[in-house]
Amino acid sequence: MERILVVDDDPDCQTLVGTYLEHLGYQVELASSGVEALERFEKNPHDLVISDAIMPEMDGFEFCRRLRATRAGQLVPFIFLSGQADLKARVEGHEIGGDDYLVKPFQRQEIAAKVKAALERSRRVYTEIIRLLQHTGSDSLKVPNATVSINEPEPLPLTPAEKKVFWGVVSGYTNKQISERLFISPRTVQAHLSKIFNKLQLKNRSQLVRFALERGYKPPASL
Numbered sequence: 001m002e003r004i005l006v007v008d009d010d011p012d013c014q015t016l017v018g019t020y021l022e023h024l025g026y027q028v029e030l031a032s033s034g035v036e037a038l039e040r041f042e043k044n045p046h047d048l049v050i051s052d053a054i055m056p057e058m059d060g061f062e063f064c065r066r067l068r069a070t071r072a073g074q075l076v077p078f079i080f081l082s083g084q085a086d087l088k089a090r091v092e093g094h095e096i097g098g099d100d101y102l103v104k105p106f107q108r109q110e111i112a113a114k115v116k117a118a119l120e121r122s123r124r125v126y127t128e129i130i131r132l133l134q135h136t137g138s139d140s141l142k143v144p145n146a147t148v149s150i151n152e153p154e155p156l157p158l159t160p161a162e163k164k165v166f167w168g169v170v171s172g173y174t175n176k177q178i179s180e181r182l183f184i185s186p187r188t189v190q191a192h193l194s195k196i197f198n199k200l201q202l203k204n205r206s207q208l209v210r211f212a213l214e215r216g217y218k219p220p221a222s223l
């Protein structure tokens with residue numbers, strides 16, 4: 001289940017966005033300022049961030065700028081949700097690292113589509129990185145702030161079923177897609193995923209993909 005951080009100093013907007021995303025099946029965490037959001041993200045990185053632009057303590061622009069300066073926050077999808085509709089604000093949002101910019105008031109279907117698209121792009125990025133690892137002929141592949149080794153990694157401490165789910169996540173598939181490919185229920189996929197997180201001391205899908213990437217694990221040709 002993808003984890004989304006919603007950042008807004010307006011409690012009504014927090015509730016509206018958070019409740020709707022939870023209804024769509026996402027796990028949502030709320031923050032009321034950039035300072036609080038940065039602390040929450042650093043403790044437990046999320047799969048996607050939605051942030052207001054104008055907030056007390058630290059606004060969304062500064063939050064995005066600082067998030068992009070961290071290792072875990074470099075590739076996380078970031079969507080601005082703001083009452084500022086002028087071109088200057090939208091351009092600034094994109095220039096400092098925002099992936100998308102949604103103006104209030106918004107339609108629920110629009111934010112759902114943007115979240116889904118951003119998460120899908122993120123999965124494709126990680127999948128392409130893994131694909132490049134499989135085909136590279138060098139000893140290591142450089143990525144921002146990390147050296148990814150492709151030496152033979154330690155065996156995964158997982159059961160055969162857990163390994164299949166592990167590779168499904170690394171390959172960019174959703175829980176539903178993994179369940180269809182393995183002929184098991186999405187609930188069973190999530191149960192395996194929870195055990196994988198516990199065994200590998202990880203907290204979410206993004207950390208799992210980074211774990212595989214940095215340690216040189218290569219997915220098999222098929223699940």
